[in-house]
Amino acid sequence: MSNNKLDPQRLFPADPDTRSVAAKLYETVERLPIISPHGHTDPRWFAEDDAFPDPAQLFIVPDHYVFRMLFSQGIDLNALGVPRTDEGWTERDSRKIWRLFAQNYHLFRATPSRMWLDHAFQEVFGWNTRLSAENADAAYDHIADCLTRPEFRPRALFERFNIEVIATTESPLDDLNWHRQIRDDDWNGRVVTAYRPDPVVDPEFEGFTANVERLGELAGEDTTCWKGYLQAHRIRREYFKSFGATSSDHGHPTARTENLPASQAEDLFQKALTGRCTPEEADAFRGHMLTEMALMSLDDGLVLQIHPGSFRNHSNPIMATYGRDKGFDIPTSTDYVKSLRPMLDRVGLEKDLSIILFTLDETAYSRELAPLAGVYPTLKLGPAWWFHDSPEGMRRFREMTTETAGFYNTVGFNDDTRAFCSIPARHDVARRVDCAYLAALVTSGRLDEDEAFEVAHDLSYRLAKEAYRL
Known part of the structure; x- marks a missing residue:
């Protein structure tokens, strides 16, 4: 069995001088609190504080990064x-699921996963041996035993991970009961929600009309x-704010925005309610609702x-059998310059409005996103996201955006994960990559070393806290 102890110099440059600077920078940010302003962890975990059931249910079954591979x-x-x-048969024996995962652990070589x-196996659970078919049961037993303990x-774990605040993401139709339970408890952990209105702003979302009716009832x-x-929407946004929400989140197929006359928007809305929208009209309605949400943000902050x-749920058979978020969301090319202009003509110069842009289309970084964020006071760039949440993706993000947008039109890092135990690992990767990038700027004479220490802190902690108003 091979020792799997993490290299303390991982992700730092090979050049000795640059590596030395990166290590010094990293030492100052390694233990900073984690700001996790956007993610998909389950608030029920923190409300009930029950033990996680077993290693397979913790690491495999809920994580599409794992099971898609x-x-x-x-x-x-x-x-x-x-x-x-359809509640049909799936494997219920978690040990069998874990063994299958361990037998195929080689598939994840060199991936972010x-x-x-x-990182989670070693730093969270103290398992330092590379997972394999031969040690699958021993690893399972070790982690399962840990999960029975109060710590x-x-x-x-929230406290051990040094999480200062974490945001979950809920639909406007959610009663936020788990957030209420957290708020009313005597625990000091800060868990807030975020307003994700896709089910009631996307005419192509399943059950749209019933969802809108339920929104009205609530x-x-x-x-x-x-x-x-x-x-x-305004009322539900205020309700979400009462549970700590500082952001809304919009997962649209395109970046299209519209600024339609009220009569035209209402006509589209009525078509959507009766299921008569063409795909073009559905996209126009989603685009107009982004502008409406931006206007609401001016009012409520x-x-x-x-x-x-993201082309979500690309496989119809998988969608029909397993539902959403099963690893079949695929990046597509995205236009931002033309698509965002209607909204930006309406609100783009408002200094009190904050809009954070993400992309799965890296070709847009230097051509569109960095120039937009580098001039519009409302716009900031979200970090390398989803398929690009990797050391290479993070480095490319800095290389392609810093020259035009600088550091301070970006928002630090967010982990965007359902996998709770991956949160410290993801933040650690981001901090190491940013320190490596800053170190290269220092040793090439483009950034003074004292400035690099300040920027490292900002990228690891301050920018996310301020951008998300946390």
Whole structure:
């Protein structure tokens, strides 16, 4: 069995002088608190503080980063315990699921997932041997034993990970019961929500009309009319703010925005309610709602996040059998310059509005996103996201955006994860990559060393806290 102890110099440059500077920078940010302003952890974990059930349920079954790789090599999702929408058979024996994962651990070589998993196994659970078929049961037993202890409960790990604040993401139709339970408890951990209105702003979202009706019931408004629909959003946003929300989040297929006359927007809304929208009209409605949400943000202060460019649920058979978020979301090319202009013509010069842009289209970084964020006071750039949440992706992000947008039109790092134990690993990777990038600037004479220490702190902590108003 091979020792898998993490290299303390990992991700630092090979050049000795630059590596030395990177190590010194990293030493000052390694233990900073974690600001996790956007993610998908389950607030129920922190509300109930029950033990995580077992290693497979913690690391494999809920994590599409893990099971999509295994599925790509012909391993059936049923065998990995991924739940089905029809409640049909999937593997319930977590030890069998774990063994299958361990037998195929080599598939993750050199991927970000491997770095996160190795970090969690070693730093969280003290398992220092590379996972394999031969030690699968021993690793399972070791981690399962840890999970029975109080110090591995969600709240204890939250504190051990040095998380200052974490934001979950909920639909406007969520009653936020788990957030209420956290708020009313005597625990000091800060867990806030974020407003994700996709189910009630996307006419192509399954159950859209019923969702809008439910939105009206929750808000006490008539959402069959345009004014009542918009007012319902305002009411629900305030409700989310009462549970700590500082941001909204919008996962649209494109970055399209519109600034339509009220009568045209209302006509589109009525078509959406009756299921008569063409794909073009549905996209126009989503685009107009981004502008409406930006206007609401001017009133209530929520930071607006736009996560476009994912062709979600690309496989119809997988969507039908397993539902959303099963690893079949695929990046697409995305236009920002023309798409964002209608919204920016309306609100782009507002200094009190904060809009954070993400992309899955790296070709847009230097051509579109950095120039936009480098001039519009409303715009900031979110970090390398999803498929680019990797050492290489983070480095490319800095290389392609810093020359035009600088550091201070970016927002630090967010982990955007459902995998709780990967959070410290992901932040550690980001801090190491940023320190490596800064060190190269120092040794090439482009940045003074004292400035690099300040920027390292800003990228690791301050920018995220300030950008998300946390």
